[in-house]
Amino acid sequence: MRFMLLLLLVPLAPAHQPAELESDFDVPNPYISYAVNGRFSTGDEVFTLHMELDRGFALPFELLIEKRSSNEAHRPMYAVVGPGLPPPSDELRALLPRELPEGVGVFIDKNDDAERLVIFESVMRRYYWSSDTTALALDPGAHEVWVWSPEGTTGDFVIGLGVEEDFSEGTGGLFASWRTYAY
């Protein structure tokens, strides 16, 4: 019973369409949800998701790190880059892993909250630290999501987009890589 009560206190994450991120990933349909898995092997990689919006769209983003002691110092950041987002302050611009293109703005999640939100993810059935979810009202056009490891730490991450569960386009081969990301 204690375990069941504990489960009730831990936020649950709904399932997303899973995918794997090598270095770049084109989001095929930004109007459904994705959980894109990646791994920092050297710590100096910058992972990039590309997505094209044909209309203004309010889209939630979240960065997840599996909750285990070896990941305690592993706190990647992410940025959403695109038209209509505000220009960064000099302080925020200095955090970015690459030059911001002309004519676009940025949202940066520093993922540095002292108290880290813990969620239970129902597909991989693992506990994760979450950067917490933020919905961004994006304008139409080309957007990118950059994920990088500011302290050069290595390890896995999941970047989540959207809310709705939808596996109609397959599982992105994730379950073939279950051992890579779940253990």
Next chain:
Amino acid sequence: MSILLLLLACAEVTQTPACERYVACLDARDAARGTTTDMLRFEAEGDCWGTPAGADLCDRACANGLTWLLESEADLPEVCSS
């Protein structure tokens, strides 16, 4: 206690106050900017309110999204800060 847990699991999920405020803000912002933003998932009949897990995710997304809008845009409509 088992019945209570079952009832909690089956409880109807409805739009949260945070998402109600977020949708109202984006509606007013769109009107002021002359833009249209698809925010259907967060509206009262949206996909956010299908499961408790989805609703929790949306609630946090709306609350954090509104906070970020207020921090990053100076000329938001009044409804956004009310």
